Amino acid sequence: MHVTAEAILSLLATVFVGVLFLLMLEETQSIARGTDPMTSRLHDLTRRFPRATYALAVVLGMLLGHLYWP
Incomplete structure (x- = not known):
């Protein structure tokens, strides 16, 4: 197999779109039930650990830059 x-x-x-779809589905169900959606907890988590969020963004950017750079 050649990658x-x-x-x-x-x-x-594909994984990114799948995760976004699951978050939207969970948010729709939470709104229907009247509870807090997971995206609120995710927002709180990113506010709580800004350095980890920044590091994840840098790593993803480096990976995408590596794949796109000729």
Whole structure:
């Protein structure tokens, strides 16, 4: 099996869209039930650990830059 940069990028994009879909689904169910959605807790978590959030953004940016740079 030959793994290419395009395959890795496609996998990352698919996982990202899947996570976004699950977050939207959970938020819809939470609104219907009248409870706090997970996105509120995720927002609180990113506010609580800003350095970790920044580090994750840098790592993802480096990975995408590595895959896109010719």
